[in-house]
Amino acid sequence: MLKKLFKSLRSPLRRAKQSHSTPEVLSNRQHPIHRGDISRYAISVVERLQNAGYQAYLVGGCVRDLLLDLDPKDFDVATSATPEQVRAEFRNARVIGRRFKLVHVHFGREIIEVATFRANHPQDEEDDDPRASRHESGRILRDNVYGSLEDDAQRRDFTINALYYDPGSERILDYAHGVHDIRNHLIRLIGDPTQRYQEDPVRMLRAVRFAAKLDFDIEKHSAAPIYKLAPMLGEIPAARLFDEVLKLFLAGYAVYTYELLVDYGLFGQLFPASAAALKHNPDYTDTLIHNALANTDLRIQQGKPVTPAFLFAALLWPALPARVLKLQERGMPPIPAMQEAAHELISEQCQRIAVPKRFTLPIREIWDMQERLPRRSGKRADLLLENPRFRAGYDFLLLRESAGEQTGGLGDWWTAYQDASDSERRSMIRDLSGKEDGPGAPRKRKRSGGRRKRGAGEGTAKPGND
The missing domain is CATH 1.10.110.30 (Hydrophobic Seed Protein)
Known part of the structure; x- marks a missing residue:
């Protein structure tokens, strides 16, 4: 399909230089996009704005993805109408954002995002200009300087996103040779x-x-x-x-x-702490993160749910064991050491990436489960199976083992235990007697003063490379 598209683009793409304000125009015979490929709500938004006298186009990623024969995640519209003018046209519209004002037009669960044409910010703009503000580094803090369609195209980030589609005429306007870069599989910034x-x-x-x-x-x-x-x-x-x-x-x-x-x-x-772990212990850290992300990609491909908590737990884990060990060396028992190290690591990470509490709590529970899974005697194994975080903790244990952590066959034991009958489970628990001193398992200590102390050998299994 793309070969047909690019064969139809004869001389225009070969011209050496062209005014920024003059786009390449692709007719409906020169590209594979059809109206039937597009959300009817997006088309209705464009047509309604055009009928009201404004310019309006489908823009950016949806046009790019349709050219690549991909299903767009959503459909965005660019228009000459201001956010207030767009809202006046649609009763189901809502203006959002401060740094970058947009309009969301709601059609049930589908949202069509409408943005007003923007212009580049003048380098010598006044500090008290309410429409735009720059940090001394050049970073744009607010972006509400409106402009023309040509301005909007040059302000966009990448050439492949500066493509505008008019569903009425079925033409594509290409202001930055984005089709050329799609053909050559290139991500290219517009401008310096x-x-x-x-x-x-x-x-x-x-x-x-x-x-x-x-x-x-x-x-x-x-x-x-x-x-x-x-x-x-x-x-x-x-x-x-x-x-x-x-x-x-x-x-x-x-x-x-x-x-x-x-x-x-x-x-x-x-992820500064994880990057430090990647330098200190590259094989283990890279393998664990790679395996976690490969599993994430597979679940998404299969349409299965993915929780950010498990993802962040995996991305941060390589930085945790060394911190736990350091606290244990200072005399802190393993479980409190794990909890303190986890709190410290997550707090540091949230300074860089604001992970919401609804995810940081399960992250800590997944990590805490790594301390609990080796403790299987008596009724502990059955109680752990009933824990709502067991499955995530078990999956995380297998992930650690896949990266080379030595756990004394703990993952295999829990795999077998889940499928065993009641009598088989009792037998497995009896067989544990004297065997819970392996990596990650508590050492048995004599009671002293009526209170059992945990030995330094308890705690999270250390990475195999350490």
Whole structure:
């Protein structure tokens, strides 16, 4: 399909230079997009705005994905109407955002996002300009300077996202040779890459995300500044980075995304403690994270649910054992050491990425389960099976073992125990007598003063490479 598309683009794409204000125009015979591929609600929004006298187009990722024969996740509209004018046209519309005002038009569960054409910010803008504000680093803090369709195209981040589709005429307007870059599988920034990253450092993450999603390369000039500018992510609000991390790792291509983040020096800006563990113990850390992300990709491919709690538990785990061990060496018992280290690590991480409490609590419970799973004597095994976090804790145990942690066959034991009959389970518990001194299991101590003390051998199994 794409070959047919690009064969139909004869001389226009070969012209050396062209005015920014003059787009390449692809007729309905030069591209594979049909109205039937598009949400009827998105078409109705565009047509209603056009009938009201405004310019309006489908824009960005939906056009790009349709050209690549992919199913768009959503449909966005760009228009000459201001947010207030859009809201006046639709009773089911709501204006959102401060930094970047948008309108959401609701059709049941489907939301069509409508943005007003934006213009680039003047470098010498007044500090008291209410429409726009820049940080001294060049980062744009607010982005409500409106402009023309041509302005909007040049302000967009990547060439492949500066594509506009008119469902009425079925034409595509290409202002930045985005079709050319789609043909060559390239992620290319519009304008000077350093300046564009300084305006919004999250664009570095977006470049990686699109490269992983589309299996494209980041064009060399667009890639060159990333490693140097990566620390600018520290200026981004932690809540925004949480949303960006979910987009990076919960879209079905997390493994490749992780590899690109590491290559471009971005992973350490998002997960500094885990990046330090990756340097200290590279084989174990890389294997565990890689296996966790591969499992995440598989579950998404199979349509199974994925919880951010398990994802963050895996991404942060490699930094935890060393902290637990350090606290134990100071004399702290294993379970309190685990809890204290977990609290410290999560608190540090939330300074960089604002992980909500609804996820940090299960992260700690999954980690805590790693201390409890070796304790199987008496009725403990059956009580653990009834724990609502057992399954996540068990899966996490298998993940640790897959990365080389030595647990004395704990994962196999729990796998067999879940499938065993009651009598078989009793026999398995009896066979544990004297065998719970393996890695990750508590050492048996004599009671002293009526209170049993836990030995230093209790606790989380250490990575096999340590």
